[in-house]
Amino acid sequence: MAGFDAELYLRTRGEEIILGLGPERHRPWDSPLLEQAQALVAIGAISRARARSVIDDYSLAEAVRSDQGHHSHHRMSMARAPRSRGVALKPRRVVPCNRAIEDSNGVLLVRHVTLSEDTTSLAITWRPILSGQSRSRRRGHMAMFGHGPGGPLQPQLTDDRGTSVGTGFGGGGSDEEWQGHLTADQPLAPDTAWIEIDGTRLELTGEPVRCDIKIEPLADEATAHRFLWRRLAIADFHGPPEIEGSIDALIAAGAVQPDDPVLGQIRAVQQAMPHHPGMSSAGHGGTRSLPEPWRSLFRRQGREDGPEGTLALSAVTPEFDGFSVAVSCLESRREGFGIEVDIAPGLEGHGPSQGFESRQLVWWAADERDNHHLGQLGSWSGGESYSSGEINFWPALRPKARQLSIMPTSETSRAVITVPLTWDNAQAGEREPA
Amino acid sequence: MTEWWTSLAPAQASVECGGKRHRLRWENGMLQALDHGDAESERTLAALGGQSCTCLDLIEAWDHHCDDLRVLVLGSRGPTDILAVDDDVTTQLGVSRPQVMTSGVTFAGSVGRSSRSRMQRVSAMGRRSSGWTAYGPAGQLPRPPGRMSQKARAESELLALLGLGGGLPERLVATVAAAWQERLQQRTRLAARSRAQLQAALHGRVFAVIRSWLGASGPESQLKMIGEQGKRRLISENGYVRAELPFGWVVDVWAPGLATIWGRFCLSANTDDGCTWRLITVGPDLGSPSVVTLQLGI
Numbered sequence: 001m002a003g004f005d006a007e008l009y010l011r012t013r014g015e016e017i018i019l020g021l022g023p024e025r026h027r028p029w030d031s032p033l034l035e036q037a038q039a040l041v042a043i044g045a046i047s048r049a050r051a052r053s054v055i056d057d058y059s060l061a062e063a064v065r066s067d068q069g070h071h072s073h074h075r076m077s078m079a080r081a082p083r084s085r086g087v088a089l090k091p092r093r094v095v096p097c098n099r100a101i102e103d104s105n106g107v108l109l110v111r112h113v114t115l116s117e118d119t120t121s122l123a124i125t126w127r128p129i130l131s132g133q134s135r136s137r138r139r140g141h142m143a144m145f146g147h148g149p150g151g152p153l154q155p156q157l158t159d160d161r162g163t164s165v166g167t168g169f170g171g172g173g174s175d176e177e178w179q180g181h182l183t184a185d186q187p188l189a190p191d192t193a194w195i196e197i198d199g200t201r202l203e204l205t206g207e208p209v210r211c212d213i214k215i216e217p218l219a220d221e222a223t224a225h226r227f228l229w230r231r232l233a234i235a236d237f238h239g240p241p242e243i244e245g246s247i248d249a250l251i252a253a254g255a256v257q258p259d260d261p262v263l264g265q266i267r268a269v270q271q272a273m274p275h276h277p278g279m280s281s282a283g284h285g286g287t288r289s290l291p292e293p294w295r296s297l298f299r300r301q302g303r304e305d306g307p308e309g310t311l312a313l314s315a316v317t318p319e320f321d322g323f324s325v326a327v328s329c330l331e332s333r334r335e336g337f338g339i340e341v342d343i344a345p346g347l348e349g350h351g352p353s354q355g356f357e358s359r360q361l362v363w364w365a366a367d368e369r370d371n372h373h374l375g376q377l378g379s380w381s382g383g384e385s386y387s388s389g390e391i392n393f394w395p396a397l398r399p400k401a402r403q404l405s406i407m408p409t410s411e412t413s414r415a416v417i418t419v420p421l422t423w424d425n426a427q428a429g430e431r432e433p434a
Numbered sequence: 435m436t437e438w439w440t441s442l443a444p445a446q447a448s449v450e451c452g453g454k455r456h457r458l459r460w461e462n463g464m465l466q467a468l469d470h471g472d473a474e475s476e477r478t479l480a481a482l483g484g485q486s487c488t489c490l491d492l493i494e495a496w497d498h499h500c501d502d503l504r505v506l507v508l509g510s511r512g513p514t515d516i517l518a519v520d521d522d523v524t525t526q527l528g529v530s531r532p533q534v535m536t537s538g539v540t541f542a543g544s545v546g547r548s549s550r551s552r553m554q555r556v557s558a559m560g561r562r563s564s565g566w567t568a569y570g571p572a573g574q575l576p577r578p579p580g581r582m583s584q585k586a587r588a589e590s591e592l593l594a595l596l597g598l599g600g601g602l603p604e605r606l607v608a609t610v611a612a613a614w615q616e617r618l619q620q621r622t623r624l625a626a627r628s629r630a631q632l633q634a635a636l637h638g639r640v641f642a643v644i645r646s647w648l649g650a651s652g653p654e655s656q657l658k659m660i661g662e663q664g665k666r667r668l669i670s671e672n673g674y675v676r677a678e679l680p681f682g683w684v685v686d687v688w689a690p691g692l693a694t695i696w697g698r699f700c701l702s703a704n705t706d707d708g709c710t711w712r713l714i715t716v717g718p719d720l721g722s723p724s725v726v727t728l729q730l731g732i
Binding site for chain 2: 005007008011012014015018019057058060061064065066067
């Protein structure tokens with residue numbers, strides 16, 4: 001990087017954007033410079049603060065030239081907050097249920113219950129009974145704190161101490177089926193033996209699956225390569241991550257050579273990435289020549305033969321690269337699987353811009369035959385000290401997979417949380433009239 | 435040696451101030467509030483009455499930002515680069531309006547009358563200023579706590595200045611560029627640390643000119659920022675347009691609107707008397723430079 005001035009590079013790109021010669025703005029909430037800035041920060045060519053200063057300058061310069069005014073710039077500026085240290089995570093109590101409760105409004109399937117000192121939530125599927133005329137295929141994703149989807153879905157929860165609380169629904173779906181979480185207005189007793197949902201009692205008897213946890217360093221790799229591979233693994237809202245800006249910056253900095261064969265592999269993976277998890281590959285070429293873990297990722301892409309079931313987990317990792325992760329639940333569906341996690345310190349924002357403000361984890365998983373899965377942030381909440389939410393993985397689990405290693409991966413190390421996939425008691429849903 | 439503003443014509447804008455249209459005029463490196471005779475008294479009275487004075491707020495904002503490098507980032511690169519800033523400066527200042535302490539602060543000199551103070555402080559690195567003092571030196575007087583952050587307030591001030599119209603935003607860019615040209619010549623540490631920002635400011639303006647001069651689909655371009663005394667060049671090299679110009683080109687050539695003349699790119703503009711200008715120019719073939727002489731006067 002001798003003689004390379006990263007700030008000048010970024011500012012010159014900023015000038016090109018002002019002159020209408022720069023890259024297109026793919027995400028209205030992000031600066032087009034973000035991609036290059038992230039790459040240059042990753043290789044140590046510029047400090048994060050200095051890069052942020054450049055991005056701020058040119059975001060405002062763009063804003064004063066746009067009809068939208070300063071909206072997006074201010075949104076970016078306001079989005080930043082000082083970072084704090086994470087808190088020590090405690091395992092949550094997760095009890096798989098798979099109980100269906102039917103009443104005149106529809107069928108409420110309680111998949112599992114999560115209890116902790118600060119929250120109580122039920123993972124549910126709600127199938128309302130529709131009148132014949134009103135059916136539609138509308139889909140949506142929303143948080144509901146009044147009437148729930150398809151009718152009044154805000155049941156009251158009661159624990160074995162006699163505490164009763166209201167709930168709110170957050171999730172998504174169509175008129176026929178909604179999936180999401182009912183979150184209690186106040187936490188119930190974490191060790192309650194049962195809960196009642198509008199008077200229907202659920203005994204909470206399930207035990208969590210024991211997991212093996214270890215921390216391991218990542219294999220040595222060129223910093224620029226590692227950055228680009230990580231970048232590919234972090235989901236974007238609008239299809240495959242844009243990496244050419246990063247590559248240009250890394251080449252300019254001398255961190256990679258234009259004819260580096262790894263760049264060819266990275267571009268091939270980028271081409272093969274689906275526009276949305278579960279969709280067919282965006283690329284037209286084959287994926288057999290791609291390196292692992294990507295090759296196995298794409299091999300099962302689009303399959304909808306995953307096992308269905310929920311495993312309650314009780315796994316909290318030691319600190320690795322400053323992160324700690326607690327995994328409390330693994331829920332497998334035909335088209336993919338998800339986990340419920342707490343992460344300390346908390347994550348800010350979403351997508352690649354979030355990666356600039358705070359460090360991110362890449363979520364890999366692999367079964368015992370090295371079939372890989374890639375996770376992306378789903379619904380998310382929390383603060384600076386810790387965040388809670390869902391990580392949704394694709395492709396679906398192999399039906400015969402017997403073991404899954406969940407690997408939250410930081411810059412230099414990763415946690416490996418190995419889960420035995422024992423679906424025996426988690427498959428069938430018991431239906432009971434309310 | 436002539437002053438940096440010699441080649442810049444006066445500029446003037448009007449703003450809504452106290453329910454009337456008032457004039458702000460820039461001339462000879464200074465911004466003046468023409469309709470405020472005793473600015474100090476007016477400012478004090480306004481502050482005591484909990485009111486503001488747009489003209490004086492803008493004078494103060496100008497003083498805050500007369501060496502602010504963000505002006506070069508935000509300001510126009512040329513006639514084709516049009517800003518969409520809200521030209522209602524009272525709206526901009528409404529959220530950022532500087533507030534004057536009404537006790538414990540002594541205002542000195544011809545308060546708020548013009549904006550050259552900070553520039554003169556900059557200049558005073560090499561020579562004594564003329565004793566003029568602006569009220570509320572930037573960042574030195576305490577300000578009442580407000581809901582806006584200092585950064586947001588400064589940003590709003592900038593936007594207000596850039597929305598003034600009447601050529602004042604362009605004069606602000608020239609003012610800032612002149613301050614940094616001087617710092618570069620004096621080889622200050624601050625100038626060295628800010629080199630990337632200065633070179634980018636030059637880059638954007640040079641290539642905005644070249645782009646419209648040679649056509650939007652012109653060849654790739656490269657810029658080398660040279661020292662103020664270096665040999666200025668604009669050549670074709672390996673299919674690239676290569677410019678070698680000092681940062682001072684922004685002040686001497688770009689700011690007065692001399693970047694292209696008679697279809698030629700201007701490398702430098704010099705005068706001994708402020709009336710006769712000697713321009714070194716290059717044609718679109720990027721061949722040898724030729725001199726163009728301009729005579730100002732009857």
